[in-house]
Amino acid sequence: MRLSEAIRLGAMMSPQAFRTLFTRDRACAWGAAMLAVGATRERTAGSARSRWPWAFTVSVNCPSCRRSRLVCEVIAHLNDDHRWAREKIGAWGAGIEPTDARPLGDVSKPAWRDDDDRVGRPSRVPLLRADQVIK
């Protein structure tokens, strides 16, 4: 499951929490993502890092205040400091996450879906035929 989808799915499962992953019945944006993928509360950090490693290595500008941080930090920052709804954080995440973000060992799953929700792989750019290149 993509991180943006997990955040939005988890948001439907629990009210929003701030400055903590979980309370007894609430979850922040990261907590929501972990709920959605069924991670246990004790193993959340390592689980998030192995599922969505790009979020821990890619830096982006905060869409609200423009400060540059790691994606994982911006998600927490939007939740805690800007008080964005998790649905909004998920929608923002969908716009920045790599289209080939897949968990390791999950290679049988399609890489992406196009606008018509057809499953495809990112190899649709037609190769140039030799006679078009060599004149």
Ligand SMILES: [Zn+2]
């Ligand atoms: Zn900010």
